[in-house]
Amino acid sequence: MDEFSAAASLAFTLLAKADPTLVDIVLRSLRVSLSALAIAGSIGLLLAALLTVTRFTGRTLLIIGINAAMGLPPVVVGLAVYLLLSRAGPLGDWGLLFSPTAMVIAQVVLLTPLICGLARQTLEDAWREYGELFASLGLNHFRALCTLLVETRYSLLTTLLAGFGRAISEVGAVLIVGGNIAHVTRVMTTTIAMETSRGNLALALALGFILILLALIINAGVFITREIAQRQGG
């Protein structure tokens, strides 16, 4: 247990002096993951809403496909995005490999099915419950959907938090497409992997503690905001 206490005190020291290298990688982790979340959240929620109110051939297959893709292996996604963005690949001219944008792209691929799959289930359950009511009120699909989104907003928020959790904790994809370049694509998880490979286990674990702390703070923030909103909303 010596490593754990050493790591805890190291984590505290790093935080207390706001270590510039640490701040740099924490901010980059947040920027990459929040960008991916914003994009994947928009696409995922929109797709989930469309799947809830429309019926078309192949819809069931699409839903099964999306649900299966919720468990996409990050390392495979990383490899596929790497091959696409490589100079030898079809999108090589964009010159995006080993950039934060490449990391955002890989995370969007990982997050979109997760958010879409969870959100679709939430919306569809609510649709089943309120569908007839909406019809009797004469609401069109668009109005009905807006109402649904508002009614299920707290469940959807949890879905987005799950997406954020997957993004910020992911290492397999961002390591391949980002390359763990210092001050450019080095984030929390790739630093932890690198320090582990250097045998600096206490430092690696300390960074892990800080990453968990970060997730705690964000979730607590969202929770408190929701509580306040719920109370005000009555």
Place this chain on the structure above:
Amino acid sequence: MRIRPLVLVGMLCSLLQTAHAEDPYITLSSTTSTQASGFFDYYLPLVKAATGIEVRVVAVGSGQALKLGEQGDADVLLVHDKPGELAFVAAGHGHDRREVMYNDFILVGPASDPAKVSRGKDVVQALKTIADNAAPFASRADDSGTHRTELRLWALAGVNAQAASGTWYKELGAGMGETLNTAAGLESYTLSDRATWLGFGNRGTLRVLLEGDPKLFNQYSLILVSKDRHPHVKAEAAQRFVDYMTSAAGQAAIAAFKLGGESPFKANYSASVTNGSD
């Protein structure tokens, strides 16, 4: 909800901008040993000060580093696998190969040394003894320069180690540091480059058991990725980086890098020893 697309576009733009605002930079594809030892943390600021060039390092095994060069995803390589390097240059993927620095490989293993390899000075004989005793050996098995060297040494020893994979011979498919972590945990022998070993903080019972055999010589070389193959390669900036690293100042800076009181890399550029300059 309605404002979100605009926010997204803004975020994407800012990301794309930061990716381009920091020019001029070059991408150096290099080995894990140079990164793990902290060499680049020390050396790249010196490069920046002398040339104004920001060098972005992607640290992978030498096999993958050569692959990145082949695909045009790097501007310059710093690798240690001479046969692979010469094949790379011969195939036209790169040119102006320059040997810039060296160190050596070491055979590390548990202090108890079950195969008694520390008695000898001959690495090939040591590997034979390890195989004869079926003493645990952790192999990188990742097509890195160190792994390729290890395979050549097994061949010299006349041992088909891979036939014993899963028993005493453990193929990890991992970087040098991860392999050292595993070797420490399993009390296995392994072949390491000296730089990673010097910077490694989790040695456990592992010790250097055999060193100094000339077969353990480990040369690092720079290769420029071909601009003919990949027109986007930043050839001019890459050339300036290579010129600095092979200059008197650049070589002296390599020699001045210390880790645990030792020099992980020794500078040895000599203008007469180049291969594949076209």
